[in-house]
Amino acid sequence: MKFAVRSRSAPALPGVHGTARVHRRTASALGRLHDGDVAVLDHLDMDRATAQALVDAGVVAVVNAGPMISGRYPNLGPELLVDAGVAVVDNAGPAVFDRVKDGAALRIDGGDVYTGDTLAAAARELTPELVRDEMARARTGLAAQLESFTHNSTEFLRREEDLLLHGHGVPRTATEMAGRAVVVTVRSHGWESELRGIKPFVREQRPVLVGVDRGADALVSAGHSPDVVVVTGGSDDLPAAAVLRKARDVVVLVQRGAPRSVTEPFERLGIRPLRFETTATTEDAALLLASASEASLVVGVGMHATLDEFLDSRRTGLASTFLTRLKLGPDLVDAAALPRLYDGAVRPRHLAGVLAAGTLALAAAVSVTPVGQQWVDDLSPGVTSTTSDLIDNVRGILP
Template identity: 85%
Template sequence: MKFAVRSRPAPSLPGVHGPARIHRRTASVLGRLRVGDIAVLDHVDMDRDTAQALIDAGVVAVVNASPLISGRYPNLGPERLVDAGVLVVDNAGAAVFERLKDGTDIRIDGGAIHAGETLVATARELTPDVVRTEMDEARSGLAAQLESFTHNSTEFLRREQDLLLHGHGVPRTSTEIAGRPVVVAVRSHGWEDELRGIKPFLREQRPVLIGVDRGADALASAGHRPDVVVVTGGSDDLPSAAVLRKARDVVVLVERGAPRSATEHFERLGIRPLRFETTATTEDAALLLASARQAALIVGVGMHATLDEFLDRRRAGLASTFLTRLKLGPDLVDAAALPRLYDGAVRPRHLLGALVAGVLAVAAAVSVTPVGQQWVDDVAPSVSSTTSDLFDNVRGILP
């Protein structure tokens, strides 16, 4: 017996349709998004990681109250959204938060935002050409940003010189890190491919696994249990409670002199967190933790390796990232490059070498026994005669 299924009628009006998920803070929207939603945000200079999170959530459109590209620096988020086929409109104005309610079905046709038959706001649609033009203009204005970056780096070094130079303030984990390889995982663009590419390394080297924020969830979803989880106290980007409980160590970043209440959330979950007082970003704090505990090698998964990705970081985190990379130097390897250096494959020449070595070892062992000596005495005349005949034939051929 078949039952009639009531389906939502297809919209007859042009444009992209979907329920609006509204909040000025992007992090507050990400956790509520479902496939087919339209995210309504107020996010200036959206980075690529945030854009990827929106894409992974399955949004069909993004409405931004402010400009997504301010021109201060070439942020990669809008380009990532447009390339993924998401309709993006910005400069919609703060009025969208007053005129729309969370869950309201809205329609976006070009730059016009409608709720039912009411025009809510007129925005600018970001096409590939518009994004390309504004990104070129943003790159041309980097000189001023680099001057600000130099000042921020000096201030960060002044605040964190004991941490950067001597490793002071790094908590001591119960996980033994000294002399072992470490993998630090960040949930970022391309982390799945990078983690998949280092499977032989993970299987054979058994490194310490450190998950950064939701990077711990990423490790768990790939079938790995993080040994250490590094998070920021009070952040909206925390991994699941189940992953936190399974980790051997949970390190929480707090401001210097922060009260005990900064870690109460974790204690309520039955976790005894380790406090790490620093102004470094969570990602950089995880790298500094591994370095201070004398890791043999640090492999970064989902980290920002190129100049564009580096500049796409949060402005407050640029100095932290730059100085941390200088501190680690050759001890840090990007996971995308690791498969080129190490694949764990056994090649035919390796098997041939092992076979030859085994045969030689057996022959040497047999030759020192009485039976082996008898074999050598029996075979030696035949080998000598055969060799002599061979040389005679060669001399007969040569002029």
């Protein structure tokens, strides 16, 4: 006779456990990530937008082959990951891509990366204290970045002089923007709260809604339908095909002289895209599109105009971003500031004013009728008597 034996499971090993998703290109890996995954990447100076995409995907850890903060400038991605509770290790070395297979079970304990019982990489654990120290040192590299920015601005202005100064080369959309407000949405840090904050403005003003890359998906998830979608040809950061089909206009950024094959993937979806030949970033091209179309106001959602944000998320497009904002000037408003300027709320004093005006109008209308005249005659002796008594009382008080 055999007796059942209660098996005892081995105690869980310390650290963070997850399934490895391995890809050298971060943009390609983002679409494959799920809750509980460990992203194994090679991303130098991770920016905030990419870090937010990793957090949104639900990763529990990020293993980076190179340094997360190189010291060239204070990039904001590592701080966001650490604050979100994601385990982050960097400097794992290029050999991590040979030792860790996609789909393998990973364990990160401190700075050590294990596949099963095998140590795959001895990396550096990024703690909040280490990130703060690294960021402080990185800020000393801003002077060199600003010098490079000056040169890049001159080169960009030379290339895009006709576009920036005269609006030449901007495609004409079927969506009419002249004299209307335009909301340009980029899916980046803080876009959800900013879209919520401008709901009264969108509801009452009915602006043209422009989605930039995955910003079109962000508009749909917030309950809106984009009128115009601006994307980069050949990019991995495209919105869903259903979103592209619903948009009235799809504008595709291409290099000057690019062949038709760049836009063929959109044509296969049944979309007739508008080509926009420019070296500006997708976000800036959308702003220039609204400006050239004579929009009365442009509201930017998910766009951040601080120096740190510029250096963090638009290293190659910093000159484009700076000069585009100079071009739009006061016509561009950040969505984060809009609720402080416009909330669409009806205040008690507004209702009181309407009520008072209505009462006076009603009294004037009634007073010219026979019934109204009778009321006035009936009230006149009482009003006259009350007024006389009040005057006598005042005279009695005065010396």
